[in-house]
Amino acid sequence: MDAGRVFGKKVNGRGLAGGPGCDVCYGLVEDTQEKEGLLPERAEEAKLKAKYPSLGQKPGGSDFLMKRLQKGQKYFDSGDYNMAKAKMKNKQLPSAGPDKNLVTGDHIPTPQDLPQRKSSLVTSKLAGGQVE
């Protein structure tokens, strides 16, 4: 494989040979280093699979993407809420209130149950001026 690939710098290519202070100074012992460069990542992968054997076959990809796309999703379902409201027209909706033992799924959350997001009314500390 391409000698400089693992470390990302071509030593035999476009005049990017490392000089003093260069972050890649492995020129002379390239081949050995190159093999060692492969090992850390594989060793880490083995460690991870040992800890989490059920980790998906596919390499880190789609699961993360779906999680990323769903960031911010809360469990308030306005559909369920409104259906429940319609069915129990004459009754009070049970509120979460002090009863923390309600099992998830039995209780239809209401907008009031959601943690209140307060906006930042306090001025940023950066605007307090220079420190020291």
Added chain:
Amino acid sequence: GRVKEMNTYAWPTVFGGAGGESERTRADIISTVEFNYSGDLLATGDKGGRVVIFQREQENKSRPHSRGEYNVYSTFQSHEPEFDYLKSLEIEEKINKIRWLPQQNAAHFLLSTNDKTIKLWKISERDKRAEGYNLKDEDGRLRDPFRITALRVPILKPMDLMVEASPRRIFANAHTYHINSISVNSDHETYLSADDLRINLWHLEITDRSFNIVDIKPANMEELTEVITAAEFHPHQCNVFVYSSSKGTIRLCDMRSSALCDRHSKFFEEPEDPSSRSFFSEIISSISDVKFSHSGRYMMTRDYLSVKVWDLNMESRPVETHQVHEYLRSKLCSLYENDCIFDKFECCWNGSDSAIMTGSYNNFFRMFDRDTRRDVTLEASRESSKPRASLKPRKVCTGGKRKKDEISVDSLDFNKKILHTAWHPADNVIAVAATNNLYIFQDKIN
């Protein structure tokens, strides 16, 4: 000479509180830093939806050591937290990006965005006040019009400088997914906004319409394999923009070729050796930032472990690769467990494109001089920032024998991340955001 330049950053100006992990200071975490076109203004956005703007002092002959320091100029609440009941989605007020517009008159304009909504803010100065109104008193109370017997012309009187920020446009409801980038076009009339799957083109004057120019959402979401991670317009060619992906690729698109730029004009990807592939390969290849050089000839991408410089004329591989913290390759397992492997670092060019900078952990940041091939690791911290002393280069030790002043990989604090840095467009002045503190360093040499 350029050689000494990187090692002589000093004169730190530090803003921000002492910080801590408590809930109350989470809002103070800086989420974006951006100089304006002249470099006289520096804007920061934070997790609490606030924007703070700093202004550079005019250099003063009577105070030769003032060196154009930055002071607070204006601060305002840009975005508020919201809840989208229809989608059961919590919308954070965190400012993801700020981009300045080029200055056209006395006022300054910037775009700030959270996950869903982009706002155009006008920042203007008021240093005069009108006095002598006919219909109201000096204290603002309305006068009875029937009691007015004579008319006077109000006159302008000087007042203490007041800097006002007002929202001029709100560009909302165009993004289903989370906005990661905004970029002002060189035509100064349009800008793009990008989320995980789509890129929209806006006109700065028009808020009720935007054009979708890239859409990578698959018909079946289970076929989703990559997302858009960053996008930017070319600095000079108003028809060209690039976007990067979670798979380490960059696509360059030309808006002249078609209305919907799903087909790229150029496709940049570094060939990978299949034998070196691991579970982590794709995650660490995900590009977290893409930036064109000022010249427009190159672009730079940041992935988890490196910064790559690409020549726009060569799609097959980058022309330069700079290792930011290669020693983390043997820590990927724990970095995956603590989610640090998903941290999104940004990168930036200096004004002349001769150097690039990006952040790392332990409040370290890295600078690479492209001409001399030298690089340096510096630290942004209260302890290591003495007013007149140069920043001392830092070194991380990977092997067994740790030299004095070196830090071992295992001692690095992964909670101290420098994700956002900015470089003055012309001078050697840099802004580094270390969690909730902003450091501004200046070059010691003239």
